[in-house]
Amino acid sequence: MKIIVTGGAGFIGGNFCHYMVNTYPEDSIICVDKLTYAGNMETLAPIMEKDNFTFYKTDIADRTAIFELFQKEHPDVVVNFAAESHVDRSILDPAVFLRTNILGTGVLLDACREYGIKRYHQVSTDEVYGDLPLDRPDLFFTEETPLHTSSPYSASKASADLLVLAYVRTYKLPCTISRCSNNYGPYHFPEKFIPLMIANVLNGKKIPVYGKGENVRDWLFVEDHCIAIDQIIRKGTAGEIYNIGGHNERTNLEVAKTVLHELGKGEDFIEYVTDRPGHDRRYAIDPAKIHRELGWLPKTPFEEGIKKTIAWYLENRGWWENIISGEYQNYYETMYHNR
Ligand code: NAD
Ligand code: TYD
Numbered sequence: 001m002k003i004i005v006t007g008g009a010g011f012i013g014g015n016f017c018h019y020m021v022n023t024y025p026e027d028s029i030i031c032v033d034k035l036t037y038a039g040n041m042e043t044l045a046p047i048m049e050k051d052n053f054t055f056y057k058t059d060i061a062d063r064t065a066i067f068e069l070f071q072k073e074h075p076d077v078v079v080n081f082a083a084e085s086h087v088d089r090s091i092l093d094p095a096v097f098l099r100t101n102i103l104g105t106g107v108l109l110d111a112c113r114e115y116g117i118k119r120y121h122q123v124s125t126d127e128v129y130g131d132l133p134l135d136r137p138d139l140f141f142t143e144e145t146p147l148h149t150s151s152p153y154s155a156s157k158a159s160a161d162l163l164v165l166a167y168v169r170t171y172k173l174p175c176t177i178s179r180c181s182n183n184y185g186p187y188h189f190p191e192k193f194i195p196l197m198i199a200n201v202l203n204g205k206k207i208p209v210y211g212k213g214e215n216v217r218d219w220l221f222v223e224d225h226c227i228a229i230d231q232i233i234r235k236g237t238a239g240e241i242y243n244i245g246g247h248n249e250r251t252n253l254e255v256a257k258t259v260l261h262e263l264g265k266g267e268d269f270i271e272y273v274t275d276r277p278g279h280d281r282r283y284a285i286d287p288a289k290i291h292r293e294l295g296w297l298p299k300t301p302f303e304e305g306i307k308k309t310i311a312w313y314l315e316n317r318g319w320w321e322n323i324i325s326g327e328y329q330n331y332y333e334t335m336y337h338n339r
Helices: 011-023 041-047 063-073 087-092 095-115 152-171 193-202 222-235 252-262 288-294 302-315 317-324 328-336
Strands: 002-006 028-033 053-057 077-080 119-125 175-180 207-210 216-218 241-244 249-251 270-273
Touching (some): 002 011, 011 041, 011 222, 028 063, 041 053, 041 317, 077 095, 077 222, 087 152, 095 152, 119 152, 193 207, 193 252, 193 302, 193 317, 207 252, 216 252, 222 241, 222 288, 241 288, 252 302, 302 317, 317 328
Parallel strands (some): 002 028, 002 077, 028 053, 077 119, 175 241, 207 270
Antiparallel strands (some): 216 249
């Protein structure tokens, strides 16, 4: 199989490329990435020289470039990870989210129509469902939960999902969609909560907790997400949506305390800062469908995954220190100064 993976120089796409290149030497993995601030060739360095891996620096919203690529490569499968992915950045500047997340998805779908495809897979998020109240632990997102977005990021991802479903219905394009909960693990960009906390603590800085730290996220180790997507593209049914998550709910404060404990630091490292506007309260996935239909269940409990993640950041200081020494400093100042 020839598989185009977009956004493969980012966090989850990068982990997916590693997983696929190493698990399926007979398949050809073609990574397509614009290399925005979030894309990092160092993430791909361990697989760059592999015979079954190719990299193209290309923007998914560039119709001419994407069509030329499809004409040259004729992929069997496309897995679209490429996106602007950070809620806080979408609040600062929504426009690029609409371009990449919606128009970029539209370009890929059109290329799939033009050149033919066995499967197009859209990597979506549980954030398209909006949030759940904190006082109803019995409620979970299912694939039937209505779309009800809160941030420009989640609105752009929901728009892309609707476009994919329209191409399924109108053009009979064989697509699947997965909606996953918060990921964590190696190669996670340090603007996101868990790697930001680890990087801050290792640099002797406090960790900014929004509001009272009561918001709940459902954390999934990134390799479990990669395995789920692999199973969906091989065994999932075209036209279907699959929620991915593993009942690993934690408040942000609990996660912060766990990270501090693992790093041998006290709670005095916590700094409560002004809350995110429109901050979603709780995300919680019901993964019954993917378990029932594809037999998928997460393998890594949070306690084990967070240890592995912290160990990776300790062993790979160069990877994240390069990031936080550059342009990222300006973002950090804008987002956290006087917050
Ligand atoms: P990320 O920000 O780490 O990586 C995104 C990648 O996409 C980067 O390599 C970037 O260079 C690339 N990219 C951005 N715009 C592009 C464009 N126009 N053309 C080509 N490449 C472009 O994101 P991530 O956390 O790895 O998320 C990957 C996908 O998974 C996204 O679609 C996101 O919505 C979804 N998702 C993420 C999470 C999570 O917890 N991180 C959870 C559920 C779903
Ligand atoms: P984040 O990693 O940005 O993912 P998402 O917003 O997609 O869930 O944030 C995870 C949670 O952590 C979210 O509730 C916001 C909170 N948070 C903080 O408290 N402080 C921070 O500095 C960041 C980046 C996030």
